[in-house]
Structure formats: structure tokens, C-alpha cells
Amino acid sequence: MAGRSVIPHDLRLLLVEKLADLPMLSQGDLGSRTALLAGVPHSGSLNRNHNNVRGDLLLIVSQLEQTYDRGGGWHLLGVVDNAAAGVEGTELGRALTEIRAQLVLLDNGLRAARPQPYEVAQIHLLDLVGPVLSGVGLLPGAPATSGFALFTPSSRMLRCFCESLKHHSSLLRWSRDQVTTMGVPLVVDPVSTPVDVVLEKLAKLGPLLARQHVIVPAYTAEPEAAAEIWKRIDRGLAADGRHHLVIAFGLPAGSPVPDGVIALPEPRFAIADVRKWVDDIGSSMPWDQNLVERWRKVVLGEFAAFDHDRLPVDLVYDRLDAHCGLVQLNRTPEELLNALEMHEAMDWSAR
Numbered sequence: 001m002a003g004r005s006v007i008p009h010d011l012r013l014l015l016v017e018k019l020a021d022l023p024m025l026s027q028g029d030l031g032s033r034t035a036l037l038a039g040v041p042h043s044g045s046l047n048r049n050h051n052n053v054r055g056d057l058l059l060i061v062s063q064l065e066q067t068y069d070r071g072g073g074w075h076l077l078g079v080v081d082n083a084a085a086g087v088e089g090t091e092l093g094r095a096l097t098e099i100r101a102q103l104v105l106l107d108n109g110l111r112a113a114r115p116q117p118y119e120v121a122q123i124h125l126l127d128l129v130g131p132v133l134s135g136v137g138l139l140p141g142a143p144a145t146s147g148f149a150l151f152t153p154s155s156r157m158l159r160c161f162c163e164s165l166k167h168h169s170s171l172l173r174w175s176r177d178q179v180t181t182m183g184v185p186l187v188v189d190p191v192s193t194p195v196d197v198v199l200e201k202l203a204k205l206g207p208l209l210a211r212q213h214v215i216v217p218a219y220t221a222e223p224e225a226a227a228e229i230w231k232r233i234d235r236g237l238a239a240d241g242r243h244h245l246v247i248a249f250g251l252p253a254g255s256p257v258p259d260g261v262i263a264l265p266e267p268r269f270a271i272a273d274v275r276k277w278v279d280d281i282g283s284s285m286p287w288d289q290n291l292v293e294r295w296r297k298v299v300l301g302e303f304a305a306f307d308h309d310r311l312p313v314d315l316v317y318d319r320l321d322a323h324c325g326l327v328q329l330n331r332t333p334e335e336l337l338n339a340l341e342m343h344e345a346m347d348w349s350a351r
Helices: 009-020 030-035 053-064 075-085 091-112 129-138 155-172 195-203 223-232 271-284 289-301 313-329 333-346
Strands: 145-151 179-181 186-188 213-220 245-251
Touching: 009 053, 009 075, 009 091, 030 053, 053 075, 075 091, 145 155, 155 179, 155 213, 155 245, 155 313, 186 195, 186 223, 195 223, 213 223, 223 245, 271 289, 271 313, 289 313, 289 333, 313 333
Parallel strands: 145 245, 179 213, 186 213, 213 245
Antiparallel strands: none
């Protein structure tokens, strides 16, 4: 189910551990791990870690726990079945069978609690795969204050990045109730929110950091302001040894990055990213496949005039934000169909 962390963190890690113990993976080669994906549609589009066995398995599990085929079959169960087929009758085989049983119970519970449109139609679920997975992978093992720089023309992408970072870090590092982020980025400027005000706000995070990891988005058009914040921030805020403080700076393209802050890959959107966003939402909702395909055609048609490998970032957010509202306001298939007909009549692709 798109955008929902459906497996308890300890069960996810146990599954990865047992998969890593498979004799077929003993050589550590990518091909053996890819064999676990036999029968999984579009498995070639998954994000992978070619150089680390457990890291690759964690990525596979984290992505497939949210995807289903058209008949409702959970792709993750297919991976577990592929793994168990080669170790039947062994202790490892029995462990995988027990994990599978727990997954089936979870799946049954999720089907009973069908997600609402407001849960799955979220703009931040348009994955900023490069920068987000880089950010998750670069977080230090021990709690500390970390700084990332994301080159973006607006604070909106920074907000989406932080929401997506929260989502993916809860899949890979923390449970979801252990991390929080601000809904609206701090916009640093000399008049309304100067550096001293930002530092005062950050200094008040101590009680929250005693309970949770905290991600703070801070956008500024002045690289000097980011450098000053990073230089003066109290590193002791995360010194209790329990929780991370992550400062995500949004900066204009080409800006110098403060010393000690990690520059993340430039965000890019392709038509394939938009298609996956649509299909993830469609697979999570009780819609007829014809309705999903019609909605997909409407959404993708709005980008027909642009380079499909590098869509305009602001346009992507504008258009998909509108479609979030379309899905959230029109909660039944009949309502959505009527809204799509009106949307088609407006011919957005011609704009």
C-alpha cells in the first residue's frame, strides 16, 4: 500500500537477516539476490544497493512491502516464497515459514483497514529517490547533529524531501513513531526570520529530542545564512545519545555548502516517477482498473510536451498537488470519474 510502513521494524530486520543467510546468497553477487525477485512485476525498476548484501535486501523488502499485483497479491510474499523454496525442511526454511505466517496476518489486517484517500494521495510520496536514499544512508550510526544540503528553487520541495526522508528513514532506520518533522520549512531571511531567530527556535528542541529524532527543514536564498546557522548551532542538542537532529538546508542551485554539511544529489523527476506515483495510489484504492488507467492517462498527458527524462520540478509539484486534491475531494469511484471528465474537458495538457 503506497506510502504506508506496513511491517513492524523488528520483523522487517528479521526477514532481511534470514534472507541474508540463504545459501544461494553466500557469494554476495547481485544476480543471486535478483533471483529472489522472480515473478515480481517491474522488479528491474526497484532501487538497489549493488555493493552491500543486507543493504540491498533491506531496500528490496522496504519497497515490496508496499506493492501489490492487480489481483491483490502481495509482492513481498512472492520473495519469501522464492527464498523458502530452496531451504525446505531446514531450520532456515522453518524460520521463513514462520515469518511468512506473520506477514499473512499483517496483510489480512491491512485489507480490513483500507486506507483513505488522504492517506495515500500525498505529494511527498512522489519519491525524491536519489537525495532521500542518500540522506538515509549517510546518517551516522550514533545519534548526532547532521546537516544536509538540497539544491532546490523553493521551500516546497524541501518540505516534501523532509516528509519523504521521514518516511524512508522509518522504513530503513527508525520506527515511524520515533521521528518527526516540521510541516512548514523555516524560511530564513534577514527581515522576518533572521539567523538569530532560527537559532533560538532550534535551541527549544531539547525536550522534543529527548523523545524523538527531529528533522528540521530550513530554506534560505543566502548560503551565508546557512553557514552561520551550521556554525553556531548547539551540537549538544543531540548529545543525550538517544536521538538524531537533522538540519536539511534548502539552497539555490550552485550555492556553496557549509563545511560539514553533506550536499545531496540534485532532485530530478522523470515521467516514470509520476507513473509510479499514480500506480501506487491506484493499487491502494478500491478502484476499477479502467478508472486507474484513465486517471493515469490524464496525469501523464499533462507532461506530454516536456522532456520525459527531466520534467520541470515546479510543474510536477503543481500538477500532482492538484491531483492530490482531486482524489481527496472525490472519494468514490463515481465522483472521481466525474471529476476526471471535467479535468479532461479543461485540457491541461495544452497549457
